[in-house]
Amino acid sequence: MSAQKIPATLIPGDGIGPEIMEAALAALEAVGAPFEWEEMPAGMGALKSEGDPLPGKTLDSIRRTRLALKGPLETPVGGGFRSINVRLREEFKLYANIRPARTLIPGGRYDNIDLIVCRENLEGLYMGYEHFIPIEGDPHAVAMSTGVNTRQGARHILEYAFDHAIALGRKKVTVVHKANIMKALTGIFLETAEQMFEERYKGKIQFEQVIVDACCMKLVMNPWQFDVLVTTNLFGDILSDLTAGLVGGLGMAPGSNIGADAAIFEAVHGSAPDIAGRGIANPTALVLAAALMLDHVKQQDKGDRIRQAVSDTLNVDNVRTGDLGGKASTREYTEALVARIRNNG
Ligand code: NAD
Numbered sequence: 001m002s003a004q005k006i007p008a009t010l011i012p013g014d015g016i017g018p019e020i021m022e023a024a025l026a027a028l029e030a031v032g033a034p035f036e037w038e039e040m041p042a043g044m045g046a047l048k049s050e051g052d053p054l055p056g057k058t059l060d061s062i063r064r065t066r067l068a069l070k071g072p073l074e075t076p077v078g079g080g081f082r083s084i085n086v087r088l089r090e091e092f093k094l095y096a097n098i099r100p101a102r103t104l105i106p107g108g109r110y111d112n113i114d115l116i117v118c119r120e121n122l123e124g125l126y127m128g129y130e131h132f133i134p135i136e137g138d139p140h141a142v143a144m145s146t147g148v149n150t151r152q153g154a155r156h157i158l159e160y161a162f163d164h165a166i167a168l169g170r171k172k173v174t175v176v177h178k179a180n181i182m183k184a185l186t187g188i189f190l191e192t193a194e195q196m197f198e199e200r201y202k203g204k205i206q207f208e209q210v211i212v213d214a215c216c217m218k219l220v221m222n223p224w225q226f227d228v229l230v231t232t233n234l235f236g237d238i239l240s241d242l243t244a245g246l247v248g249g250l251g252m253a254p255g256s257n258i259g260a261d262a263a264i265f266e267a268v269h270g271s272a273p274d275i276a277g278r279g280i281a282n283p284t285a286l287v288l289a290a291a292l293m294l295d296h297v298k299q300q301d302k303g304d305r306i307r308q309a310v311s312d313t314l315n316v317d318n319v320r321t322g323d324l325g326g327k328a329s330t331r332e333y334t335e336a337l338v339a340r341i342r343n344n345g
Helices: 017-030 044-050 056-065 084-091 151-167 187-201 212-221 233-246 284-296 300-315 330-344
Strands: 006-011 035-039 067-070 096-102 114-120 129-135 138-146 172-177 206-211 228-231 254-258 263-267
Touching: 006 017, 006 056, 017 284, 017 300, 017 330, 035 056, 056 067, 056 084, 067 284, 096 151, 096 233, 096 284, 114 151, 114 233, 151 172, 151 187, 151 228, 172 187, 172 212, 172 233, 187 206, 206 212, 212 233, 228 233, 254 284, 263 284, 284 300, 300 330
Parallel strands: 006 035, 006 067, 067 263, 114 228, 172 206, 172 228
Antiparallel strands: 096 114, 096 254, 129 138, 254 263
């Protein structure tokens, strides 16, 4: 009897997107993933073919499936287009951006890293509510930016972070803030975290708070003291690139965007236009995003098989792409990965 199919939207994306998506799909097929794909356009490709970088039919598909695997999207410069990724987050209320960072290649500067950054995805300074005030002929004499954080927004991401950490058997949640200076904007986040911990999570998991600048220093000096980090949008953007750097760079970093109306899985990196079409991109981040998608639909055993095969391909078979100092093309790496998945059983 064949397992039940799960409809899901597939967005190959721009630049290296289609090349790395091929690898992710091959890995998913090799583990027998249950997804039934609706392939949809978005990004520069969609602007050319449909006249819109985020066509209505793509949004309709995600509304139907509530689940998507997405390659990187290039937001057209000029022409008044807003970031497609921000539009997707808003459209589907994707309030939690979860970025795990695990050491995949031992022997580097940092071994045994296993961190998760939970980033608020819809509020704060990152939303870019900005304007200039002209003075005496200088149109840019003063620049202003407004950040908005709400109790409800903080609750959503904090609840997800605590619940996710407990479900994964993690030990500690650290809330990262700047409440000593931005007493309202990030104070509300810290205050909500402390309240929620007292009311709902005390005794279930450890909890601590740290100021964002000290957090950066501590992550570089001794990242092993942290476990799950939860923070506001802009700090999460920065901290998750820092943690990706600890485990070998953006080519290794997957991310999930979880919301009330959908969940979208992607690589943290962009479309890498400098290497697009050359067949040399590292598909690991998107492959790991596909594994997160399997976890999300409660098929973690299959997700684990992909993660194990990635580790074996990189470390036992020593097949690596150029960004990791290897010589393998995207396709050679993918073939080795699929062989690993099949051989590991
Ligand atoms: P980028 O992440 O595309 O590239 C930065 C550098 O990392 C480049 O040198 C690139 O070659 C390298 N790199 C990235 N991914 C790699 C991979 N998988 N394998 C090997 N090398 C890799 O960042 P950018 O150049 O600032 O952005 C390019 C475009 O991507 C922009 O249009 C940006 O808006 C978009 N972008 C999209 C997303 C997304 O869709 N989630 C995220 C970031 C940037």
